[in-house]
Amino acid sequence: MKRNRILPQAITLLFIILIFGFFAMNAQVNMENRGIEFGFGFLKQEASFDIQFSLIEYDGSHSYARAYLVGLLNTLLVAFIGIILSTILGIVVGVARLSPNYLIKKTAAFYVEFFRNIPLLLQIFFWYFAALRALPMPEDANLLLGSSFMTIKGFYTPAPVWENFDIFFITLILAFILIFFVNRYAKKKQEQDGKQLPMFLISLSIFIGLPLLTFLSGGFDLSFSFPELKQLAKTSYTFEGGVGIPPELIALALALTLYTATFIAENVRAGIQGIGIGQKDAAASIGLTPAQVLKLVIMPQALRIIIPPTTNQYLNLTKNSSLAAAIAYPDLVLVFAGTAMMQTGRAIEIVAITMATYLSISLAISLLMNWYNKRIEIKEK
Amino acid sequence: MTKMFKHLFSLLAVFALLFSLGTEAMAAKKSKTLKNTQKKGFVRCGVSQGLPGFSNADASGNWAGIDVDVCRAVAAAVLGDAGLVKFTPLSAKERFTALTSGEIDILSRNTTWTLSRDADIGLTFVGVNFYDGQGFMVRKDSGINSVNDFKDGISACTNIGTTTELNMRDFFTSRAISYEPVAFEKADEVVAAYDAGRCDTYTTDKSGLAAQRTKMKDPSAHIVLPETISKEPLGPVVRQGDSVWEDLVRWSLNVMIEAEEYGITSSNADSMKTSDNPQIKRLVGSEGELGAAFGLDNEWSLRIIKQVGNYGESYKRNIADTGILPDRGPNELWTKGGILYVPPAR
Numbered sequence: 001m002k003r004n005r006i007l008p009q010a011i012t013l014l015f016i017i018l019i020f021g022f023f024a025m026n027a028q029v030n031m032e033n034r035g036i037e038f039g040f041g042f043l044k045q046e047a048s049f050d051i052q053f054s055l056i057e058y059d060g061s062h063s064y065a066r067a068y069l070v071g072l073l074n075t076l077l078v079a080f081i082g083i084i085l086s087t088i089l090g091i092v093v094g095v096a097r098l099s100p101n102y103l104i105k106k107t108a109a110f111y112v113e114f115f116r117n118i119p120l121l122l123q124i125f126f127w128y129f130a131a132l133r134a135l136p137m138p139e140d141a142n143l144l145l146g147s148s149f150m151t152i153k154g155f156y157t158p159a160p161v162w163e164n165f166d167i168f169f170i171t172l173i174l175a176f177i178l179i180f181f182v183n184r185y186a187k188k189k190q191e192q193d194g195k196q197l198p199m200f201l202i203s204l205s206i207f208i209g210l211p212l213l214t215f216l217s218g219g220f221d222l223s224f225s226f227p228e229l230k231q232l233a234k235t236s237y238t239f240e241g242g243v244g245i246p247p248e249l250i251a252l253a254l255a256l257t258l259y260t261a262t263f264i265a266e267n268v269r270a271g272i273q274g275i276g277i278g279q280k281d282a283a284a285s286i287g288l289t290p291a292q293v294l295k296l297v298i299m300p301q302a303l304r305i306i307i308p309p310t311t312n313q314y315l316n317l318t319k320n321s322s323l324a325a326a327i328a329y330p331d332l333v334l335v336f337a338g339t340a341m342m343q344t345g346r347a348i349e350i351v352a353i354t355m356a357t358y359l360s361i362s363l364a365i366s367l368l369m370n371w372y373n374k375r376i377e378i379k380e381k
Numbered sequence: 382m383t384k385m386f387k388h389l390f391s392l393l394a395v396f397a398l399l400f401s402l403g404t405e406a407m408a409a410k411k412s413k414t415l416k417n418t419q420k421k422g423f424v425r426c427g428v429s430q431g432l433p434g435f436s437n438a439d440a441s442g443n444w445a446g447i448d449v450d451v452c453r454a455v456a457a458a459v460l461g462d463a464g465l466v467k468f469t470p471l472s473a474k475e476r477f478t479a480l481t482s483g484e485i486d487i488l489s490r491n492t493t494w495t496l497s498r499d500a501d502i503g504l505t506f507v508g509v510n511f512y513d514g515q516g517f518m519v520r521k522d523s524g525i526n527s528v529n530d531f532k533d534g535i536s537a538c539t540n541i542g543t544t545t546e547l548n549m550r551d552f553f554t555s556r557a558i559s560y561e562p563v564a565f566e567k568a569d570e571v572v573a574a575y576d577a578g579r580c581d582t583y584t585t586d587k588s589g590l591a592a593q594r595t596k597m598k599d600p601s602a603h604i605v606l607p608e609t610i611s612k613e614p615l616g617p618v619v620r621q622g623d624s625v626w627e628d629l630v631r632w633s634l635n636v637m638i639e640a641e642e643y644g645i646t647s648s649n650a651d652s653m654k655t656s657d658n659p660q661i662k663r664l665v666g667s668e669g670e671l672g673a674a675f676g677l678d679n680e681w682s683l684r685i686i687k688q689v690g691n692y693g694e695s696y697k698r699n700i701a702d703t704g705i706l707p708d709r710g711p712n713e714l715w716t717k718g719g720i721l722y723v724p725p726a727r
Contacts, residue, residue: 033622050550050553051562052562132574152579246561326565326566328574345477
């Protein structure tokens, strides 16, 4: 009986090993025949190409390894922005789909059905080229909020110039620690005598108040450098100073957000609808306010339904960000699996590194979300 | 890197090399690529995704251009019919992998011959079918008349994975001008973004600029600056390791250029068989045994000239008459003041 179970598995394993061994041998023979050598030494070589947008210091005299890092950070940046914004939008739309208001309900439904049924690449092209057509040239741009400009060459906004940034940072950390302890105290107090403190207001005032106090007492200083119009040639202008966010990043983040939010909205709707109606009535009957019902009864249960499929959407969004290559946003695929691969010709090495990188990012997101999911699971006592 | 890791990563090679199984086992006396091509009945040729004059498909899917003609010449020589070519449009990024993995057998896609490409990544360049150089295009009303008018903060649209990206950096760095490179994967998107006003300048090979300008909303609103910032010898590429095939592609191109030099055209090729000049007779196959070196019959070169034409005819048909670059510039024969000079076919 036992042998009957082991034998097929052993044969399958052998088969898999043989297949992969054959692939490896074949690749090695082919590479040898073509005089291609395998190795990662190229990562130390000078990249000698420039990248449009970088979060760390980079120019062409840096190494391919550094270019990889630039691409990786750009990927993480757009994934981070996309995840935050699509979560917010997804929750709003998901709740709106259950609204008793007919207009809100139907608008939300239309949005979901429209955006989730159009291929993402088309949406990215649409937002990018539509934006390029619609946005003004730098010299025609209007002032927004008294300080920023939205132009075809990007969004220009004042850049913060810090003095004693480290002190600001330490204050911020202190504020978080303080909030943590106050929260713990409030919880204990509630358990002891049942009184509730307005924790949200207290936390917010600590978060804003502490840095403000340090600022007023001269601990650190913050000023802004404003973008200024600069003439390049007779009819050609750009902005100097401030922070410039390229339209490629804006279009990509927008497209990813609008697309992924539709799926998250459906998850949220499913989560809320998955809670029995009796729960709400029961909570109301013991005197909880509608806000408390949502926060203490509905959401904790709905999250258990919402989190696992939403993790999938976060992973999808991160992987979909590789479509950036189509509109020149310098993400990992464009910079590393694109330019660097072409300039070095190290296709196998670079594709391997890129695959391993996406795998690591995805596993990290999964791990984090699984940990969160575990935390909010029903704890049987 | 340990041996184990090496093997682990070799596994991933399957994505690139799986389908190239044994296309070139040992250096057989006869070319495996040639044999496979004859067996399949068509030449597998990698071209651009649409560059007028070089490789461009019309509405009914017929490819034309001087890069296309190189593949047609090989098809005429090997298979007897210049029409027996299967074209695979490739982006700049895909092109070398497609060739090394054996998806195509000739890469004729306005590709610049450089040392690292030739020596480092399993490719062999067989010649030059167009001498080009990188230039800049700007809007006519911008007031920029020369690269000396470029200022800090200029944004430049281009393609990724090309020598253009590297030259651009060399150029701006050596002049200490800070610039914003906006690099797209496909040429059509570069043109669309530049045309919409995303960039102040569009940089690529000058022939490419001239060709892409014809695709813009208002071609006359753009000018190509006079300066050339690099050498870009463009030519066909084959896989390293099949020297017979390599020679065959090289000499198919050379025959076209030499035919022009000796005044042999598609219309007079047959009558040249009885010429008094032995070199002309060798080119049209009525003297010598030139085809035997490749295992082909003696009329291989005659078929190239008759079906595809000589280099001058190809240039006129694809580049001059289409208004892309009427002036041949350096791509004129060495006897007429250009630099086209090929070794003798004898």
